[in-house]
Amino acid sequence: EPEVTQTPSHQVTQMGQEVILRCVPISNHLYFYWYRQILGQKVEFLVSFYNNEISEKSEIFDDQFSVERPDGSNFTLKIRSTKLEDSAMYFCASRKRELGEKLFFGSGTQLSVL
Amino acid sequence: TQLLEQSPQFLSIQEGENLTVYCNSSSVFSSLQWYRQEPGEGPVLLVTVVTGGEVKKLKRLTFQFGDARKDSSLHITAAQPGDTGLYLCAGAGADSNYQLIWGAGTKLIIKP
Numbered sequence: 001e002p003e004v005t006q007t008p009s010h011q012v013t014q015m016g017q018e019v020i021l022r023c024v025p026i027s028n029h030l031y032f033y034w035y036r037q038i039l040g041q042k043v044e045f046l047v048s049f050y051n052n053e054i055s056e057k058s059e060i061f062d063d064q065f066s067v068e069r070p071d072g073s074n075f076t077l078k079i080r081s082t083k084l085e086d087s088a089m090y091f092c093a094s095r096k097r098e099l100g101e102k103l104f105f106g107s108g109t110q111l112s113v114l
Numbered sequence: 115t116q117l118l119e120q121s122p123q124f125l126s127i128q129e130g131e132n133l134t135v136y137c138n139s140s141s142v143f144s145s146l147q148w149y150r151q152e153p154g155e156g157p158v159l160l161v162t163v164v165t166g167g168e169v170k171k172l173k174r175l176t177f178q179f180g181d182a183r184k185d186s187s188l189h190i191t192a193a194q195p196g197d198t199g200l201y202l203c204a205g206a207g208a209d210s211n212y213q214l215i216w217g218a219g220t221k222l223i224i225k226p
Binding site for chain 1: 147158216
């Protein structure tokens with residue numbers, strides 16, 4: 001079965017540093033998402049992306065966050081100046097078409113901000 | 115703000131027993147999905163229910179969407195140790211085509 005690939009699997013950074021989390025969605029998918037899951041808490045929606053622009057974003061996705069699809073395959077999440085509370089597992093997901101189509105998740109990037 | 119309350123948070127039972135996990139909300143969802151998540155992995159979709167009252171079966175797992183599309187249940191018959199894992203429900207809000215509202219998850223342990 002096709003997979004969503006995320007790199008790195010673990011990222012440790014100092015507070016205030018910039019991090020870029022990378023995702024390669026499934027090749028024929030059109031809708032891309034970032035979610036995060038703080039240890040012991042619910043999965044939280046961050047942002048959705050379609051047709052090279054953000055479709056929706058949550059309150060978590062403030063000015064410190066940005067997403068890009070720099071080429072035909074990668075989808076990145078950048079955090080400009082990391083905070084301790086950004087420590088979480090970040091999941092990328094993609095789907096082929098509208099809601100109702102299966103959402104495929106990557107294995108996640110565990111971000112630790114020290 | 116739409117919320118999904120999932121219960122129980124933790125369940126440990128013997129192999130062969132039946133169990134039900136619930137997701138409840140005061141809000142209407144356009145669809146509801148059930149996922150299973152293994153440690154260190156992303157959630158994997160089990161099923162999507164769309165129509166009020168819909169029932170879907172996946173082997174020993176039965177998923178039901180409430181008539182009013184505000185709640186859902188997952189029933190496992192004759193649980194097996196291989197069913198052990200974290201089960202998550204996630205609802206698509208009536209006012210959003212992209213966001214998913216997530217339950218907190220049910221950690222299920224099936225003892226041999």
